Amino acid sequence: MDEFFKTPIEYLKGVGAARAEALKKELGITSYGDLLQHFPFKYIDRTRFYKVKEVSPDLPYVQVLARLMHKEIVGEKAARRLVxxxxxxxxxxxLVWFQGITRIEQNLTVGKAYIFFGKPGFFNNKPQIAHPETELYSIKPAENKGSLALQPAYTSTEKLK
Structure with a gap:
């Protein structure tokens, strides 16, 4: 079993030589054992939903369960955004998105309940989240992927993204 943990990381499916070199250079990960001992630097608590009235720009992030009431693409060219x-x-x-707006707009349905997660702010004295992570809400908890769990956050670099 000891040999398993010493297996070079490039043999892990999906890694390959180039990514293995980046993992070695950026994070010092060279083997399966190194990867298994690469722990998150923090956990993001996604176990609770905030009510909209509780949203404050002082919070690092919020997760809101809300029904989508309206959506539209506004602006032109570089100023286009989905609101x-x-x-x-x-x-x-x-909720505002500045990139990938066509795809996001196609995946949002007015009238459905969603889980929105992101950094809260206020614009024109109204609560807002820019580029929230979005997930269709299900009354079956198991279908709400990672929305009601602690989410690990790992260090990374541009070369590993």
Whole structure:
């Protein structure tokens, strides 16, 4: 079993020689054992939902369960963005995306409930999340992927993205 942990990382499916070299250079990971001992530097608590009225720009991130009420693409050329409004029982929150807006817009359905996660802010004195992670809400908890769990956060570099 000891030999397994010494197996070079490039033999792990999906890694290959180039990524193995980047892992070695950037994080010092050369073997399966090194990878298994590469722990997160923190955990993001996604075990709770905030009500819209609780959203504050002082929070590092929030997770909101809300129904999508409206969506539209506004602006032209470089200023194009997708603006949506979602609402829970305490009020509305604005959601804004500046990149990938066509794909995101196609995947959002007005009237459905979503889980939105991201850094909160205020714009024009209204709560807002720019580029939130978005997941369709399911009443079956097991179908809400990682939305109700601790999420590990690892150090990384541009070369590993």
């Amino acid at each position: 949506a409004v979602a609402q829970d029982e305490t009020g509305p929150i604005e």
